Amino acid sequence: MNRACKIFYTQANDYKCEYHLTKMFNNKHMKLQYIFIAILLFTYSIFSQELKFYGSFEQGNLIIAEGNEIKWAWIDDVELKVDNEKVFTFGFDAKESGNRILKVKHEYGKVSLKKIELPTRKYKVQRINNKKQQFSATPDSLKVRIKKEREISNKAKSEIGKIDTAFYKSGFIRPIKGGRISSVFGSQRILNGVPKNMHNGLDIAVPRGTPVYATADGIVRLAADDFYYAGNYILLDHGQGLSSFYLHLSESLVHKGERIKKGEIIGRVGTTGRSTGPHLHWGMQWYTKRVDPARILKMKFN
Numbered sequence: 001m002n003r004a005c006k007i008f009y010t011q012a013n014d015y016k017c018e019y020h021l022t023k024m025f026n027n028k029h030m031k032l033q034y035i036f037i038a039i040l041l042f043t044y045s046i047f048s049q050e051l052k053f054y055g056s057f058e059q060g061n062l063i064i065a066e067g068n069e070i071k072w073a074w075i076d077d078v079e080l081k082v083d084n085e086k087v088f089t090f091g092f093d094a095k096e097s098g099n100r101i102l103k104v105k106h107e108y109g110k111v112s113l114k115k116i117e118l119p120t121r122k123y124k125v126q127r128i129n130n131k132k133q134q135f136s137a138t139p140d141s142l143k144v145r146i147k148k149e150r151e152i153s154n155k156a157k158s159e160i161g162k163i164d165t166a167f168y169k170s171g172f173i174r175p176i177k178g179g180r181i182s183s184v185f186g187s188q189r190i191l192n193g194v195p196k197n198m199h200n201g202l203d204i205a206v207p208r209g210t211p212v213y214a215t216a217d218g219i220v221r222l223a224a225d226d227f228y229y230a231g232n233y234i235l236l237d238h239g240q241g242l243s244s245f246y247l248h249l250s251e252s253l254v255h256k257g258e259r260i261k262k263g264e265i266i267g268r269v270g271t272t273g274r275s276t277g278p279h280l281h282w283g284m285q286w287y288t289k290r291v292d293p294a295r296i297l298k299m300k301f302n
């Protein structure tokens with residue numbers, strides 16, 4: 001009997017299993033064993049339910065996971081939000097490196113551990129030589145304005161991560177139909193030989209006035225009005241710490257606190273703020289971690 005049970009933990013003894021089962025079914029006094037085996041089979045079927053992951057474990061990537069009977073999930077020492085349909089998400093920043101441990105506890109007691117190693121991703125380098133920009137310094141009056149705008153942005157961002165529901169569950173769409181990708185995520189700009197900030201979004205160049213659609217369901221956390229860098233910009237909260245940014249709009253068509261559906265028109269393309277021509281800068285973040293919007297679209301999730 002015990003030998004027959006062992007096979008439910010290892011697949012190597014399938015043949016033995018069948019032999020024992022046949023033998024047991026032939027024995028009129030083996031009813032209890034049959035029940036026991038049935039329980040074990042049931043337990044095994046739950047245990048064998050793997051977590052399902054969408055997205056690859058790489059720098060600048062978002063991962064969506066789902067599984068059965070998840071009680072909680074942690075990545076290193078950060079507890080993840082798990083919604084009532086047992087979907088959760090986490091991401092790796094563009095420059096994040098090293099190893100991570102994902103821990104998931106199931107309602108029936110089992111704890112799954114997954115070691116994640118993040119390989120280094122190669123990003124594009126953009127060298128720009130522009131003598132005019134070489135000496136541009138930010139005047140003090142502008143610094144005050146930029147500081148104030150940063151505070152408004154940070155306050156709006158601080159509201160993200162409070163929602164357990166995965167609003168993004170119905171999937172993601174490209175916020176612009178067509179257009180030319182004018183700058184990819186992660187590209188390192190080197191201006192006159194000086195490294196500048198990494199490009200933390202995806203730029204899509206299209207004519208001014210082109211509709212901008214919400215990439216996923218969410219709540220508007222900010223519809224910023226003519227900020228120095230971002231111009232008119234919208235920040236959407238997709239739940240569980242995931243957010244999307246739409247910059248340089250000619251106009252916003254939504255207001256703070258509004259619930260938005262995936263595909264809804266939220267604004268129109270423009271060139272407000274620090275922008276050299278009409279385009280949408282589309283950013284995605286998991287909390288403060290910058291993830292690649294193009295990779296999110298490739299993720300086969302819904």
Ligand SMILES: [Zn+2]
Binds near residue numbers: 202281282
């Ligand atoms: Zn951009």
